[in-house]
Amino acid sequence: MRRRVGVIGLGMAATPHAQSLSDLSGRVAVAGGYSPSADRRAAFAARFGLPVVERAEDLLDDPTVSAILLLTPPDTHAALVARCAEAGKHVLLEKPLDATPDGARAVVDVMERAGLTLGVVLQHRFRASAEKLAALLRDGALGAPLSAAVVVRWWRDAAYYAQPGRGMKARDGGGVLLTQAIHTLDLFVSLLGLPRDVVGFARTSGLRPIDTEDVVAAALRYDTGLLATVDATTTAFPGFPERIEIAGTAGSAVLSGDRLEVRLHSGAVIDAGGTDGTLGGGADPMAFSNQHHRAVLADFLDALDAGRPPRVSGREALKVHALIDALLRAAETGAPTTLPKDLLS
Template sequence: MIGVGIVGLGLAVKPHALALRDLEAAGRLRVVGGFAPSGDRRAAFAAAWGWPVFGRVDALLAAPGLDLVLVLTPPRTHLPLAEQAFAAGADVLVEKPVEWDAARAQALVEAAARAGRRAAVVFQHRFRPAAQRLKAALDDGALGEILSASASIRWWRDDAYFATPGRGMLARDGGGVLLTQAIHSIDLLLHLAGPVASVTGFARTSGLRAIDTEDIAAAALRFANGAIGAIDATTVARPGFPERIEIAGTRGSAVLAAERLDLHIVGRAPEVIDHGSAGGGGADPMAFDHGPHRAMIAEVIDAIAQRRVPVNDAATGLPVQRLIEAWLRSAQTGVPQSP
């Protein structure tokens, strides 16, 4: 049985804990315990979930039977924590983004390879049933050649969200709406439509919050497969709306709004998969079903048991970080950039 530990017991822990509880009840894994520097967070975690807590990260990493560490801490801490976990003989699953910037993310991937360990990344939107159906249709060629692929992420985050010290600041998060919020949908767009060859980007800070990162951004994209598209991302769209991905091909089109898919393929009846379209776009960023987290963690523990690379290997999280960095370079220079 796979033993799982959690490092970081803040905002991101709830969907992971719900998923772990389900998988533990099903006999798929055992939760070894959790660590956070804050005593209050450790106490709240223990009271909410009933799992052990550790006062030091090295004590958790030394716990018997630890196979996988969930790293749910701010991005700049991912690399050193992953290296500690690798040294302890454990694999890691890191919250998005893989690290603070693409260079450090690449270093984490390389550290895992040197240690002979697995490193996976939390991009749970790939595991939503509607997204998986769309991915299968694209892989099968049911929509034909992709001509247009775009995303719109018009979310809202309130003052309480930005009250966490350092949130929205470059030093802590590495970026704003692109790297911290919209990255899930941008990653899914790349997962579905393929890599981007060129991006022309715009970005600005609204002034609604005391942050030094962008909370409004837009870009025009040229994909490597010849398709073109656009991305619009913000956290100033009160009260927050379901994120959308729209793809048009030579044989059909699709609209994915959070967990609802409308699929139109030439010669077939329209297909709808509706698991809800609320997402986490409003003031409560955790207002979504934890089922995709459960499926994602299950994939990682299956990969460990089967001695293979998980489909959400950390290396697959590098393209979206490189695209975001190219986007912001374009916004600064006023010229298109290649990721």
Template sequence: MFRFSVVGLGMAVTPHASALADLAHRVEIIQAATRAPDRAAAFTAATGVPADTDVHAALTHPDADAVLLLTPPDTHFALGQVALDAGKHLLVEKPLDRTLASAEALVAHAAERGRTLGVVLQHRFRDAALRLAGIVADGGLGQLTMASVSVPWWRPQSYYDQPGRGTLARDGGGVLLTQAIHVVDLFRALTGPVEVVAAEATTTPTHDMETEDYASALLRLDGGAPGVLMTTTACYPGLPERIEIAGTKGSATLVGDALEVRWLTGETESLAAGDSGGTGADPMAFSSEPHRRLIADFVDAVETGRAPRASGDEALATHRLINEILGLTEVPVA
């Protein structure tokens, strides 16, 4: 059995707990910890897993193979460093940390300790995303000629009224780094490296918050083709994210977890939507199956010595793209 300690028992733990339960034949949670006693008690009552407030003990548990770190972004480097120094592999919730510098330091520290570092970017593991990644990797669309990504999501003001949410001090950013990072990461993984040509970010009148709830950019793909990005949490009631990729052999449209591929030969392929969710007021309204696949991939990576599909280096590339988009513009408050 592969043994995890879980640190952080807030909103993000729900799909992880479900995914780990589905992997009970090969994965075991041996300890959980949070600084909130009520959350520890609730987690134990729901799962039967011992949980307490001794975070350091969970990070360094002698029987743990890895730590699943689900705390806020501003804690990831400090807590992750403790786990890595204790010889644990590390699977950390997105983003790697609130700042790019700390994220880079965490990746470097894992490499120095010879430990596997994975990041929870589960959109890569949806059915349609996996199929589209295979088509693109095999050259099924030919040379890419354009690509676009749109994330028209919704969060009510009550979401941002939670302590620390949407702040630079805790989260490190707004819609790009905290919500749309999943889709931006998938888009970048599908299209390859992109260059930011122009960008705009703002906080709309919909929300009273420190960071941006809207960001858009003109992009240039690695082969020179144009691209477009738009992300927001101010689009009521929240619509499925959309990725469109066109090439010399055909085009593909990914809407949530529904895929349509159309080739110049007249052939088509469709993959029906799964339970993607998470676009509206309840950010946790989605299936835990992609989390299960991500965790299984992480365990496989540790056991075989390869990098996880959602590795620290991959997460860094996405963080750098986000920083480049935000770095080209101020973030005015409307």
């Protein structure tokens, strides 16, 4: 069926979503896009040829609209998702779930209580190279994981932080972990699960007028014995491809950007994916194709049609939030942090 959806939030993040909506126009119709800024509404309509509305209620009160793409700043998510739930709308939510841990849980809870579908835009899981690595791990091709690393050495310039509130706890809830590295951390968690214990350090470099962390170093310990590290920053000029590295008893894998390299003890070699691009890790955070956003949207539509959860549901997204919360808590207290056992199963 062809669904009617609304878009709330027409800032920088709207571009790949609008492109994806156009790509999937045979499956989805845009009832309207809303921003409180008239200039943003006009720019959205002119650039993408999609309709706009002057009030969010024009979308929420429209019984023909079945879902909302919510692309607003993190500190607005809990309240807006609650409004969507009250209006009976399914939600595809731009990451993160919310700016605070309590807000993140509230977003998931309110949608579950309403019996509505919540999808979260964590598109790195949909890269073909990431899916290939996930399949290799499921099949045991690498053996038992022994050592792993997450490396996100990105760059954000002064123009990026010029938008009011960006990089501030009040609006974004967190810095490099919750705003940038969340994509790679979510993929990492989807591949290897959550650790039991976390130790780490985080600081604000002072390169820009923000109050959130932009330099993080941490270590993770798993119940299986796997040890892993996290190295995340937005101070690494000019920005480098994010990486996930896994060493197992039967071989090793390096996922750099969208390029996968696997070397097995058997002598087998697997190379897959793209050209090692930064995919938004440099000064232009939107320097990437919309193909993975399109895959997220297509999966969300499939989930609605089939009555199943999307691949990245709200409850699934709570896992990476738990890891980020633990990393920041460990950095703040200077003590190891243990994740709740119910999240590790």
